[in-house]
Amino acid sequence: MDLFDKLEGRPGPLGQFTADGYGYYTFPKLEGPIGPEMTFNGKDMIVWSINDYLSIGNHPEIRKVDAEAAEKYGFSSPMGARLMTGNSDEHEALERELSDFMHKPQSLLLNYGYQGIMSVIHALVDRNDFLIYDELSHACIVDGKQLAMAEKSVFKHNDIESLEKQLKRAASRMKPNSSILVVTEGVFGMTGDLGKLKEIIALKEKYPFRLLVDDAHGFGTLGHDGSGAGTQLGCHEGIDIYFGTFAKAVALIGAFVATEPRVIEFLKANTRSQIFAKSLPMPLVVSARARLKLIRENPQWREKLWDNTHKLRKGLIDLGYNVLPSESPVTPVLTAGSTELCTTIMREMREEHGVFVSGVAYPVVPKGIVLIRLIPMAGHTDEHIQKTLKAFEAIKPIVFQSSEEKMTA
Numbered sequence: 001m002d003l004f005d006k007l008e009g010r011p012g013p014l015g016q017f018t019a020d021g022y023g024y025y026t027f028p029k030l031e032g033p034i035g036p037e038m039t040f041n042g043k044d045m046i047v048w049s050i051n052d053y054l055s056i057g058n059h060p061e062i063r064k065v066d067a068e069a070a071e072k073y074g075f076s077s078p079m080g081a082r083l084m085t086g087n088s089d090e091h092e093a094l095e096r097e098l099s100d101f102m103h104k105p106q107s108l109l110l111n112y113g114y115q116g117i118m119s120v121i122h123a124l125v126d127r128n129d130f131l132i133y134d135e136l137s138h139a140c141i142v143d144g145k146q147l148a149m150a151e152k153s154v155f156k157h158n159d160i161e162s163l164e165k166q167l168k169r170a171a172s173r174m175k176p177n178s179s180i181l182v183v184t185e186g187v188f189g190m191t192g193d194l195g196k197l198k199e200i201i202a203l204k205e206k207y208p209f210r211l212l213v214d215d216a217h218g219f220g221t222l223g224h225d226g227s228g229a230g231t232q233l234g235c236h237e238g239i240d241i242y243f244g245t246f247a248k249a250v251a252l253i254g255a256f257v258a259t260e261p262r263v264i265e266f267l268k269a270n271t272r273s274q275i276f277a278k279s280l281p282m283p284l285v286v287s288a289r290a291r292l293k294l295i296r297e298n299p300q301w302r303e304k305l306w307d308n309t310h311k312l313r314k315g316l317i318d319l320g321y322n323v324l325p326s327e328s329p330v331t332p333v334l335t336a337g338s339t340e341l342c343t344t345i346m347r348e349m350r351e352e353h354g355v356f357v358s359g360v361a362y363p364v365v366p367k368g369i370v371l372i373r374l375i376p377m378a379g380h381t382d383e384h385i386q387k388t389l390k391a392f393e394a395i396k397p398i399v400f401q402s403s404e405e406k407m408t409a
């Protein structure tokens, strides 16, 4: 069969939604400067769907740095992979600053978080090793696992007993040259709960393993200084390899791992997605440095983010919504219902109330569940929150009638 014919008849689990809702539910275009107020289909919206947690994306100082760096370097420089011709003082300085920010001895810059962590996982373990990961891990960890040569096993989400069972099994089968890598997340991005890092780290007393934490949503938002979930939970030292991305709180492209120098030396020479890919353009690196500095100098942004998070969450709970026990700014609103309910909520909120929210339903989450995920930002005002809560109040009959029908069906 012709490959293209086969693909046309098999759009994949998301294909139908992507095709039918193109430009609205999928691939929507939010226009105007990045922030809590943007334009969608020509209408003004209060936006709860972007991860610019600290509202740094459109900060005037950053816009200036971006423009000046673009003017000075252009977007081509440096050419080539870092290992070959793509290194610069700016790249190295950013790595030093990331290590400092993260209280880890050394860092390695990654072009993109997704490819970066996939490749890091692939590089870290070999066929003699064991790779154990949380079942709700982000797709990049799952794909990293696919690449890895190690024997893989999964533990139930945040279930320490389940993890221990896997560790016990791996430990009993280890050869002299076998090692164990456990991978989990600092913040689970859909539901907002934190990885049980302290409890996982405590298992090091009993089992020989190293811990890699993907803290995409925690970097910059959690901990007194923004150094993430480990700091927030008081166990940062127990994270052996910390992964953070600029795609959320830094509102940029790029990512990093922070760990011991001997591991960084190994990764520099073995992380294939970095060795065989072009280095980050200079303006992005210069901008990342400026953003990191601003984040450091403005802890009040994090306070405002949390203040907004608490107000939004309390308001939703008061209205009777289930916001799950999220421990991060990620604010999920969970209800029973069909994919159609999910699209109805998104449409009602956007069309009737000027509130842009994104939701997921089957096949992204199990059948019968609708999850609307709100991302508060430091730049949201009380007025934005109140207007959003009013909208959630107005759609209650739609949401709750449908979920009651579902519950009694």
Ligand SMILES: Cc1ncc(COP(=O)(O)O)c(C=O)c1O
Pocket: 112, 113, 114, 115, 117, 138, 140, 185, 189, 214, 216, 217, 245, 246, 247, 253, 254, 255
């Ligand atoms: C948990 C998690 N890990 C990794 C990534 C990938 O990062 P990036 O966007 O830098 O590729 C994301 C999404 O951005 C994420 O949510």
